[in-house]
Amino acid sequence: MNSFKFENTSSFSKKLDNKDPLKNFRKEFHFPKIKKNKECLYFCGNSLGLQPKKAKEYVNQELADWAKYAVHGHFEAKNPWYPYHEFLTESTARLVGAKPSEVVVMNTLSVNLHLMMVSFYRPTQERYKILIESSAFPSDHYAVASQARFHGLDPETAILKLFPRKGESTLRTEDILSCIESEGKKIALILLGNVNFLTGQAFNIPAITQAGHSQGCLVGFDLAHGTGNLKLELHKDEVDFATWCSYKYLNAGPGSLSGCFIHEKHLSNPSIPRFEGWWGHNKHKRFEMKPQFDPMPTAEAWQLSNPPILQMAALRASMELFDRATMTALRKKSELLTGFLEHIIVSLESKSIEMITPKNPQERGCQLSLKVKNGKTLEEKLKNEGVICDFRAPDIIRFSPVPLYNSFQDVFKLGQLLKKYV
Ligand SMILES: *Cc1c(COP(=O)(O)O)cnc(C)c1O
Numbered sequence: 001m002n003s004f005k006f007e008n009t010s011s012f013s014k015k016l017d018n019k020d021p022l023k024n025f026r027k028e029f030h031f032p033k034i035k036k037n038k039e040c041l042y043f044c045g046n047s048l049g050l051q052p053k054k055a056k057e058y059v060n061q062e063l064a065d066w067a068k069y070a071v072h073g074h075f076e077a078k079n080p081w082y083p084y085h086e087f088l089t090e091s092t093a094r095l096v097g098a099k100p101s102e103v104v105v106m107n108t109l110s111v112n113l114h115l116m117m118v119s120f121y122r123p124t125q126e127r128y129k130i131l132i133e134s135s136a137f138p139s140d141h142y143a144v145a146s147q148a149r150f151h152g153l154d155p156e157t158a159i160l161k162l163f164p165r166k167g168e169s170t171l172r173t174e175d176i177l178s179c180i181e182s183e184g185k186k187i188a189l190i191l192l193g194n195v196n197f198l199t200g201q202a203f204n205i206p207a208i209t210q211a212g213h214s215q216g217c218l219v220g221f222d223l224a225h226g227t228g229n230l231k232l233e234l235h236k237d238e239v240d241f242a243t244w245c246s247y248k249y250l251n252a253g254p255g256s257l258s259g260c261f262i263h264e265k266h267l268s269n270p271s272i273p274r275f276e277g278w279w280g281h282n283k284h285k286r287f288e289m290k291p292q293f294d295p296m297p298t299a300e301a302w303q304l305s306n307p308p309i310l311q312m313a314a315l316r317a318s319m320e321l322f323d324r325a326t327m328t329a330l331r332k333k334s335e336l337l338t339g340f341l342e343h344i345i346v347s348l349e350s351k352s353i354e355m356i357t358p359k360n361p362q363e364r365g366c367q368l369s370l371k372v373k374n375g376k377t378l379e380e381k382l383k384n385e386g387v388i389c390d391f392r393a394p395d396i397i398r399f400s401p402v403p404l405y406n407s408f409q410d411v412f413k414l415g416q417l418l419k420k421y422v
Contacts (some may be wrong), residue, residue, distance in 0.1 A: 004336070006343040016340070022325055022333050022403060028052055029251070036385040041410050041417075043389040045402035046197070046225060046367050049251030050408040054317040071160060071187035081309050083283070085300075087341045088312065095327060096223070096242065097233035098261050103297040105315065106279075109224055109245040113143045113191075114259065115302060116241045120218045123151050127216070129183065133171060135198045140222055144191065149253035159188065160187065169356035169371070170201040170363075176394045177211045182216025195225040197347045198392060199359035200367040202230055206237045211421045214374045217396070221281050224248060226261065228322065228404075229365035230329040234261050241266070249402065250322075257307070262299045269417040277304030314374040325404060333403040335361045340408055341368055341401055346413035350422045356396070367400040372422075387414060 005014070017023055029050040031039040044051060074082045085105055093100045095297035106112070121130060121144075128151075130144045130187055141159075148158035160173055160183060180190065190212045195202045205221065220241040226232065228249030234242055242261040246252035271272040278286060280301040282294040295301035320328075338361070345355055345368065354371040357364050372378050372395055379391040388400050401411050 001230045002065060002338070004339065006340050008347055008412070008415060010412055011407070013340070013408040016336070016408035020408070023407065025325055026405045026407060028054065028321055031405075032388065038386060041385075041387045042406070043387065043401060043414065043416055044407070045251075045411075046400035047248055047390055048254060048396055049228075049249055049318070050405055051404070052251055052317045052321060054313075054318060054320070055253065055314040058177065058313040058317040059310050062309050063242050067241050074391040079193045079313075081306075084312055085303075085307050086311055087316060088319060089325050089391050092259055093356055095319070095322055096227060096259070096261055097231075097237075098374050099264060101267060102235060102264055103259060103261050104299040104303060105246070105259050105312065106303045107258050108255065109222070109243060110143060110245040111258060112258045113140065113222065114147065115275055115304075116141065116148045116220060116243055116262075117189070117191075118221060119262075119266070119274050119302070120241055121147055121151075122273070123148075123153060123188050127186055127188045128153060128158055129160045129187045129189075130158060131160045131162065131179070131183070131187050131192075131217075133192055133196060133197060135161045136193050137197045137222070137224065140191070140193055163187060170196075170199050170358055171203075171205050176208060178201070179209070180215055181212040182310070184212070184217055187215065187217045188213070190217050191222065192220045193222040193224065195229060195367065196328060197225050197367040198369060198396060198398075200364050200369045200398070202226070202358075204235075204363075205232070205239060209237050209239050225365065225367070228290055228327075228330075229334070229367075235263065238265075246315050246318070249404075250253075250315065251318040251404075253311065255318050256311050256315060260299060260302060261300065267299065267301070268295075268297050274302060275304065276301075279303035279306055282360070293364065312314060330403045332371065334366045334401075337401045337403055337408065337411060338364070338366050338368060341411045341414070343398060345418070348415075348418060348422060353422055367398055370399070371395050372397050372399045378421055382414075382417055385399060385417050387417060 015297045034040045065073045069076050087103045089100045092103045145155035184367050209219045218240045223242050223244035227244040240263050245258050247256040280303045352373040356371050357368045375391050375395045375397050
């Protein structure tokens with residue numbers, strides 16, 4: 001990878017596209033159109049993934065079966081609704097490196113962050129802190145602070161934040177590990193956003209998890225920007241829990257469902273508290289409608305409600321593509337695609353642009369974050385040229401070349417526009 005020689009030319013980008021074993025997946029997605037019906041250059045998969053063309057068919061199937069069967073659709077629909085979430089289990093497990101019993105798709109992300117903290121943030125007098133990154137996503141800040149208050153704690157003392165060193169934008173693994181070592185006995189929960197939404201930094205999951213465990217902490221990850229982006233091994237790495245959304249890299253549509261991972265060692269442990277609802281109850285006896293809760297022996301025990309089938313249908317259309325492409329192949333292309341964008345950005349030699357995402361491909365996903373003077377203006381100029389990316393105040397522009405549907409020519413064309421405007 002490091003020895004790979006990129007050339008910032010159109011013919012070189014075409015050559016890479018021709019050799020790309022995943023090139024046909026692009027045709028499976030709808031790209032927004034800009035003037036003269038030209039397709040946009042989409043670099044915003046970190047925020048909302050494109051619509052798989054098959055999503056409509058999947059959703060329509062459930063609408064048709066709802067019309068045809070009404071309540072009997074729970075058992076008689078082509079894809080019966082009663083076990084519908086199970087249709088996602090195998091592919092979700094493959095996606096994050098888990099056993100099928102360890103994953104479930106349910107609710108939305110911030111809701112699941114809270115449900116996971118109900119189970120895995122159990123502060124005591126001595127051990128009560130939550131360790132997060134200073135640039136965590138706002139919802140994660142709000143979630144941990146409100147959890148601390150819920151336990152009668154002051155977030156000022158209960159929330160421990162990891163800050164980059166002065167003059168640096170991202171965290172050094174050594175600093176994260178040394179903080180865990182020095183503060184570990186007071187930390188109840190380590191909860192990091194991986195990939196970090198703002199900087200694009202990917203944390204070292206096995207090293208952080210191991211360091212946390214050696215201090216007796218529980219370790220969870222918010223994988224909103226990691227699932228479908230990084231090659232994850234949650235079971236092997238012994239992560240305690242993780243949760244993510246499916247509308248970013250998983251392309252399941254706006255506001256779509258969240259996925260949850262709970263490590264096998266915590267399943268069926270009656271000492272772990274949990275907020276419970278009927279969909280977590282033993283599925284064979286759910287309709288006996290007994291008041292005594294009999295939990296599923298899997299991550300499904302954390303389910304509360306019967307799930308939204310239409311939204312799950314859209315997710316199924318996307319998961320089929322991940323199954324066909326495989327995360328291993330996607331990640332391989334992703335390193336090349338993002339490496340190409342990095343090469344182009346570096347060759348601009350612009351003083352008004354600073355890439356804050358780590359240069360080491362092992363410390364990032366597909367997203368590159370640039371600190372740009374007048375970033376909002378640049379984003380608007382690019383938008384007028386048909387580039388969709390995003391700006392985060394005060395000065396960050398994020399570009400995410402997504403290996404499932406972006407091409408090397410997309411990246412080359414973006415580079416030409418950047419050259420024109422910076
Ligand atoms: C996108 C994102 C969220 C959004 O949460 P929702 O509950 O799905 O609205 C939360 N946390 C992180 C880290 C995110 O990237």
